[in-house]
Amino acid sequence: EPEVTQTPSHQVTQMGQEVILRCVPISNHLYFYWYRQILGQKVEFLVSFYNNEISEKSEIFDDQFSVERPDGSNFTLKIRSTKLEDSAMYFCASSGGQGIYQPQHFGDGTRLSIL
Amino acid sequence: AQSVAQPEDQVNVAEGNPLTVKCTYSVSGNPYLFWYVQYPNRGLQFLLKYITGDNLVKGSYGFEAEFNKSQTSFHLKKPSALVSDSALYFCAVRDDNQGGKLIFGQGTELSVKP
Numbered sequence: 001e002p003e004v005t006q007t008p009s010h011q012v013t014q015m016g017q018e019v020i021l022r023c024v025p026i027s028n029h030l031y032f033y034w035y036r037q038i039l040g041q042k043v044e045f046l047v048s049f050y051n052n053e054i055s056e057k058s059e060i061f062d063d064q065f066s067v068e069r070p071d072g073s074n075f076t077l078k079i080r081s082t083k084l085e086d087s088a089m090y091f092c093a094s095s096g097g098q099g100i101y102q103p104q105h106f107g108d109g110t111r112l113s114i115l
Numbered sequence: 116a117q118s119v120a121q122p123e124d125q126v127n128v129a130e131g132n133p134l135t136v137k138c139t140y141s142v143s144g145n146p147y148l149f150w151y152v153q154y155p156n157r158g159l160q161f162l163l164k165y166i167t168g169d170n171l172v173k174g175s176y177g178f179e180a181e182f183n184k185s186q187t188s189f190h191l192k193k194p195s196a197l198v199s200d201s202a203l204y205f206c207a208v209r210d211d212n213q214g215g216k217l218i219f220g221q222g223t224e225l226s227v228k229p
Contacts, residue, residue: 033216042221043159043205048214056214091158101166103149104217106158
């Protein structure tokens with residue numbers, strides 16, 4: 001069964017540094033998402049992406065965050081200047097369509113630790 | 116605004132007994148509801164969804180969920196629990212806005228003991 005893959009599985013970064021989280025969505029999917037889960041808290045939506053542009057973003061997704069689909073297969077989340085509170089598990093998801101019948105499929109996540 | 120609530124942080128069940136993980140929702144329009152399971156160090160795996168139609172929805176690994184409009188609930192059930200069902204379970208509602216994001220409950224940890 002096709003899977004969403006995320007790299008790296010764990011990223012440790014100094015506060016203030018830039019970090020790029022990478023995702024390879026399922027190949028024929030068209031809609032892409034990033035979510036995050038701070039330890040012990042619920043999964044929170046960050047951003048959705050379709051047709052090479054952001055469809056929707058949450059309040060968390062401020063100017064320090066950006067997303068890109070650089071080559072038609074990868075989907076990246078960049079945090080320009082990381083803060084301690086960015087420490088979390090980041091999940092990428094994709095779906096075959098935006099329709100209500102399409103479930104989102106999640107990767108195994110990247111654990112981001114900011115020191 | 117759409118929201119879901121999972122009133123129990125943890126559910127403990129003996130193997131072979133039926134299990135229920137509770138979820139209630141609040142939506143402004145039609146509810147599009149999902150259950151996901153998360154095993155340790157893994158992502159969220161889709162279990163089942165309710166879009167329309169029969170109130171009893173069947174999903175993966177023998178799980179099912181009952182949609183109850185009057186009680187605004189979407190409880191996850193399984194007739195006979197397995198130790199391997201022990202995991203974190205999330206209820207979610209799909210937002211009606213253009214992005215189609217999922218809004219998750221806080222999660223319920225299911226522990227099945229032999």
